Amino acid sequence: MLQESVRVLAGVGEKRAKDLADLGIETVGDLMAYYPFRYDDIQERRLAEIQDQEKVTIKGLVVSPPVVSRFGYKKTRLQFRMMQDRDVFSVSFFNQPYLKDKIVVSEDIAVYGKWDAKRKTLTGMKVLGSNSEGDFAPIYHVNKAVRQTTLIDLITKAFAQFGDEIEENLPISLVDKYRLLSRKEAMYAMHFPRNPDHHHQAKRRIVFEEFFLFQMKIQGLKKAEKAESNGIAVLYDIDRLKEFTQGLPFELTGAQKRVTNEICRDLRSPKHMQRLLQGDVGSGKTVVAAIALYATVTAGFQGALMVPTEILAQQHMESLNQLFHPDEVRVALLTGSTKTKERREILADLVNGDIDIIVGTHALIQEGVDFANLGLVITDEQHRFGVNQRRVLREKGFQPDVLFMTATPIPRTLAITAYGEMDVSIIDEMPAGRIPVETRWIRPPQLPQVLEWTYQELNAGHQMYVICPLIEESETLDVQNAVAIYEELQAYFAPKFTVSLLHGKMKNSEKDAIMETFKTNDSQILVSTTVIEVGVNVPNATMMLIIDADRFGLAQLHQLRGRVGRGAEASYCVLVANPKNETGKERMKIMTETTNGFVVSEKDLELRGPGEVFGFRQSGLPEFAAADLVTDAHILEVARKEAQALWKMENWEILPEYTALATYLEKEGENQFFD
Ligand code: ADP
Ligand code: MG
16 A cells, blocks of 8 residues: 555664654655656766766676775775676775675676776765666655665665556546656656656656646635635626726726726626736736726625725725715725724724725724625735635625735746635736836946936936835844935935935834825935835836845835836836845846846746745745646646636546546545645
8 A cells, every 4th residue: 555654665664764754755655756856867888988087877787796895993895896898897885885785796786986097996986776777866855864775775665566556646538638657657757767758758747747636626625615605796787887987097908908807707796706816016906906896886885905004005095086986985994093983983884884995904804893795805915815814704794705916926827826726817918108117237336326317317306216125134224224324315415305214113104294295295205115115106206226126036126116117207226236146146137127027026936936936835835746836837737727627527526537536636635735
């Protein structure tokens, strides 16, 4: 049985089992799926071609029994002779007497070591892949207690003894369609491929399997959730909705129209909407949200718009009030700084249905807040609204449709993985007439020149953001830094221009007041820690200076940069950075080369890997044994489509072709991906 402990294998006792467990290997199946992270190329090298002192792998026949001799204090030398073609040469291993058992006369072996051409001697470092059929010896992640050779040995045994129990878990139709190796052959070839192509085929099969099974699971969950949660059908008034969109000050972009249709279709349907709306900064998500909220109100339901900061809540409130007629749609704002008396009134109006749309921070749907009939919740600029909040709402008796808006351009491959249980809508088009932000990267010594140039721009009536370095360990240091930069800039620009400062330690009322002076152009330069990261809209600000830009993630830099370029004038973003390594330089260069958020985050992903970009533990991304979300993205896409097609079939589980798959998923179901 593959589920049996590794102790069923000869030579595995309590101690070894414990050592293997440290590597995460407990069962025979675990052992078989403990894939190497690379292979040593042990293709035959002709002795004559090998340079003196070159490190190589030489294959050959053992022609003399190994002899261990001792010398000095506790030192040993293991010696034997090997033959390649007609050439006989000598091999020595120092201080690895236990290798003796592996050296068997008239067997083929491969030895990795350093070649001494004059003395025709190989000083061996390790014995490789004596069990491998091909020219590639697997190399595993091991620890001190378990050696490579031991692992190879055990894996070989596991396959010999239990290999026949490896069952196909993919539908045969898919195996045929994509010409995949059988599960058994692929698992074996992941360790011991015959040649590079064999390895490639094995990997392709295993990666497809991982992705397909994962997709089957999350899509299954999604279907189950949709079925059990009787969502509400938001039957909006299509004529009023049309009138509303026609009354907007601009024509919607094609992408905005498309996603609006997708959202409206979900609203009308009694199914429970869980949709992620992605759109680059400035792509116009707010108006899409407004249309969805308006639709909800015409159907007699209430809507809630949740945002991460008070400043943003305030701003959304203002935009909605500009779009809606106050007699028709009553919008209220509820945040931590709402006065007690006002708060009480708002809560009462929410329960009795006198408020149609409530805008606010996270607390909005939690503390003592109740609704008459909540139909839609939209969250903006954050993707942590998860299972918990949904549970809170459900417990209150609401099953609103949920729309998550994010400007963090999560690459599609990650979106469908991390948010696999959601539908995804993407706004991939900017409103016409936008001039892309021009981004430049400078080193600190060039800063004086840049400041001179900004002086002229300010003279022409523009405004500027200055973003201070991010000091993750300490908010206090953040503030100190910001204050220092603020004082320097004040010395430079005063009295002609007013500089103001915004940082995370300020009270909300202070922050609001500062933002207000910047919005009204009473201050021209806003020095800030990253608190402005999300959503602020000041079209007259055409410059942004980011200090120590290499401390920020690319996605974050892109977000920040999105604060400029919101008006009709050309805008600039200057990254001040002195990156230490090539990756750092590459990252700065990417920022100067593209203004497309999706490209930025794809690149970031390539350079840093998904874990670092999104914070692996928080990201909810699954870990795969063989698959790589970046390099195997195309396989993920195919696997996703196939899983979708299968779940569309009624009762696929009972069809004979899928029995193995259904059983497999059922067994796996006990180790849930999501809690
Ligand atoms: P984001 O997606 O970053 O939230 P916003 O919704 O704040 O973007 O939109 C950015 C700006 O673009 C706003 O001033 C908004 O009024 C404007 N806008 C949105 N859609 C369009 C459009 N179709 N045509 C012209 N301007 C638009
Ligand atoms: Mg926005």
